[in-house]
Amino acid sequence: MSRLLTTTPAADGFRMPGEFEPHSGCWLVWPERPDNWRWGAKPAQAAYTEVATAIARSEPVTMAVSDVQFEHARTVLPPEVRVVEISTDDAWIRDMGPTFVVDGKGGRRGVDWRFNAWGGLLGGLYFPWDRDDRAAAKVLEVEGADRYRAPIVLEGGSIHVDGEGTVIATEECLLNPNRNPELSREEIERTLHEYLGTEKMVWLSRGVFDDETDGHVDNLACFAEPGKVLLTWTEDEGDPQYEISADAARRLEAATDARGRSFEVVRLPSPGPIEIAADEAAGVDAVEGTLPRRPGDRLAASYVNFFLATNTIVFPLLDERHDDEAAEILRTTFPTREVVGVAAREILLGGGNIHCITQQVPGER
Numbered sequence: 001m002s003r004l005l006t007t008t009p010a011a012d013g014f015r016m017p018g019e020f021e022p023h024s025g026c027w028l029v030w031p032e033r034p035d036n037w038r039w040g041a042k043p044a045q046a047a048y049t050e051v052a053t054a055i056a057r058s059e060p061v062t063m064a065v066s067d068v069q070f071e072h073a074r075t076v077l078p079p080e081v082r083v084v085e086i087s088t089d090d091a092w093i094r095d096m097g098p099t100f101v102v103d104g105k106g107g108r109r110g111v112d113w114r115f116n117a118w119g120g121l122l123g124g125l126y127f128p129w130d131r132d133d134r135a136a137a138k139v140l141e142v143e144g145a146d147r148y149r150a151p152i153v154l155e156g157g158s159i160h161v162d163g164e165g166t167v168i169a170t171e172e173c174l175l176n177p178n179r180n181p182e183l184s185r186e187e188i189e190r191t192l193h194e195y196l197g198t199e200k201m202v203w204l205s206r207g208v209f210d211d212e213t214d215g216h217v218d219n220l221a222c223f224a225e226p227g228k229v230l231l232t233w234t235e236d237e238g239d240p241q242y243e244i245s246a247d248a249a250r251r252l253e254a255a256t257d258a259r260g261r262s263f264e265v266v267r268l269p270s271p272g273p274i275e276i277a278a279d280e281a282a283g284v285d286a287v288e289g290t291l292p293r294r295p296g297d298r299l300a301a302s303y304v305n306f307f308l309a310t311n312t313i314v315f316p317l318l319d320e321r322h323d324d325e326a327a328e329i330l331r332t333t334f335p336t337r338e339v340v341g342v343a344a345r346e347i348l349l350g351g352g353n354i355h356c357i358t359q360q361v362p363g364e365r
Helices: 039-056 070-076 130-143 185-196 240-254 278-282 323-333 345-349
Strands: 023-029 061-065 081-085 099-102 108-114 147-153 166-170 200-204 221-225 228-233 264-269 312-317 338-343 359-362
Touching (some): 039 061, 039 070, 039 081, 039 312, 130 147, 166 185, 185 200, 200 240, 228 323, 323 338
């Protein structure tokens, strides 16, 4: 049973742990909508299966699947992956699912953010999105975790925390008028602290170039540990990504975290640029009200968009010119974890990557 609470996590002594802290499991949602995933989502389903299989080597995995796809998913996925029936509009559990918080005493609850498909009627990626907005409550019911219904629109991929009081996000996303136009910057910041158990916010400017999520931070930068941030980086000054990443590096290097530490910034190479091929665009059903997939459109590719499992790093293979370098940097940054690469172009074609399609359930520390 999951109770709806009227207090806030911070008031109750709960905090969002860093992703690098131990997990008790991970959730994904099975892709199927043909107006986002090409060829009836079969290539994307194969990629999701590889991701789920790789994570399951480290921690329990649950796949949420619609009734229509339940038997197929159960047949395709390995037996160690739990399959549960939950109706959704698409397959981005990071953004529509719950953000788990813990109290350090064995307690675990979830924050249910309001979801409007990355912008609602002012630039959102599809309509309707009501099933996605209900998904967090359903996940928490399955997990038996009490629920906080947050008063703001927010996606889980738009924030990263260090578990010790610091949260990073981009102004491009959180201050976008298509999310919470009635709230000031200070009000958004205060609400995040109340629901994440954080104390200090570090604002970056923009996310990865042409990111359709309005610049989610999880595609640009993430905490490797308290005081250490991985940042997507390019040396090509002619690439629009160069100034975005350079500005983020300047902001991080000038800031301190909630404990007063300066940040060490580790640069991960930016893959690509990667564009949608004509045959890839042709496989997506054109439907009014959803974001079109057009040949030549640039994809917001990033190696930062990985999943940090308890014993492994599952990261996207995106560009043969940079895959090995990215893997080596991840091995150096996370020396106690096995680094596993998964071919992830099919996920990228849908608008995100491995971090976007996963949501960790924290374990005991």
